[in-house]
Amino acid sequence: MAKANYIVHPNPMHRGNPLIEGLGFPLTKQQIQTQSAVAFTGGLDLSAVPEELHGYYTRSSILxxxxxxxxxxxxxxVYEAIRLGIEVGYLGRNPLQEDWQRILYSVERDKDEPLKATNIKRLNLIENSYTYLVCGLSGRGKSSMVKQALRLIDQTIEHGAYSDQKGKTLTSQLTQVTYLYVEHHERTGQKNFLNSVLEAIDEVTGEDYVYRHRNSNVKDLINAVRKAVILHHIGALVIDEAQNFAKAPEKIVIGPNEKTSMKFVEELVNSLGVSTIFVGTFSTLNLFTKEMTITRRTIRAGSMSLASCSVESGFWKNLCHALFNSVLLIGGRRTKTHCG
Structure with missing residues (x-):
């Protein structure tokens, strides 16, 4: 768990909110590349190894x-899209504002009244919704890239004393969950999807929502997720394998059960202001295009399509450079031949 690193946000719409300013500055391009790259682990020491086994250990080092x-x-x-989505997710959810303090107080007392549409509408969170899609070929590295970007962002932040420029002070201890990562692997309807969200919340907070709601119906699960999002100050929801919202691989349409799940995701985005980043194959984009009545606001902040890497891409040059400079083969293959 990281400590809040408060800054004075340069954007006036983001300023004065500890959940945003406590994120600190985002990483620079150079920092992202430096912290994401993993160098080859070399340094093979064969000094104490019989010569006959040098080839074996040399080959093992190649692995x-x-x-x-x-x-x-x-x-x-990808990093900047997720990081910005987290910031935008907290617009309208400022713990220093009295309206939001009343929401938090009531939810902590387990009252459903603050979650009604009239109260949510009063907070004007629908204008703060942020959604983004990363889609591409299978094996292109979408999930790996998203997971790597998430590792560069503190998932939990502990807040202490905070004062904005107007003198408002946050004195109570507050723990913020900046994002949740959910893999939507199976096409089994909204109940399993909601349980996946609760599992992700349990994993990061140490709560036991899944156990407490093991016998709950869909309506109760939806309410449980709503409350958890508010109580734990969850900023963004990353949904991987988003193509599984389709009824079946060969039918790129949203089925009745999946439609309810999709509507719930939209509710999180539009009513509670939670940013959502979808990750999936190209069929995800096709799915959302066909189902515009359900997902008309789904790709609000844009999308990224990942096809094959261009031959002119700097990635290939960097990869070849890293490969050619990684392994120094000691000795090499023996060329002695054996006759008879």
């Missing part, structure tokens, strides 16, 4: 190449 990671060209854009 270390699997841990080598070269940053893709799109990595910076």
């Amino acid at each position: 270390n190449l699997f841990s080598l990671h070269v940053v893709q060209d799109e990595m910076v854009e």
Whole structure:
């Protein structure tokens, strides 16, 4: 858990909100590339190894190449899209504002009244919704890139004393969950999807929402997620394998059960202001295009399409440079031949 690193936000719409200003400054392009790259682990020491086994251990060191990671060209854009989404997710959810303090107080006392549409509408969170899609070919590295970007962002932040420029002070201890990552692997309807969200919340907060709601119906699960989003100050929801909102791989349409799940995701975005980043194959874009009645606001902040890397991409040059400079083969293959 990280400590809040308060800044004075340069954007006046984001200023004065500890959940935003406590994020600190985003990483620069150079920092992203430096912190994301993983160098080859070399340094093979054969001094105490019999010569007959040198080839074996040399070949074993070549397998270390699997841990080598070269940053893709799109990595910076993915990081910035997620980071900005987290910031936008807190617009209208300022713990210093009295309206939001009343919401928090009532939810902590387990009252449903503050979650009604009239109260949410009064907070004007619908204008703060942020959604983004990362789609591309299978095996292109979408999920790896998104996960790497998330590792560069503190998932939980602990707040202490904070004063804005108007003198308002946050005195109570507050723990903020900046994002949740959910893999939507199975096409089994909204109940499993909601349980996946609760599992992600349990994992990061140490709560036991899944166990407490093991016998809950869909309506109760939806309400549980709503409350958890508010209580834990969740800024963004990252949904991987988003193409599984389709009824089946060969039918790129949203089925009745999945439609309810999709509507719930839209509710989180539009009513509670939670930013959502979808990650999936190209069929995800096709799915959302066909189902515009349900997802007309889904791709609000834009999208990124990842096809094959261009031959002119700097990624290939960086990859080749890293590979050619990684392994220094000691000795090499023996060329002695054996006859008879």
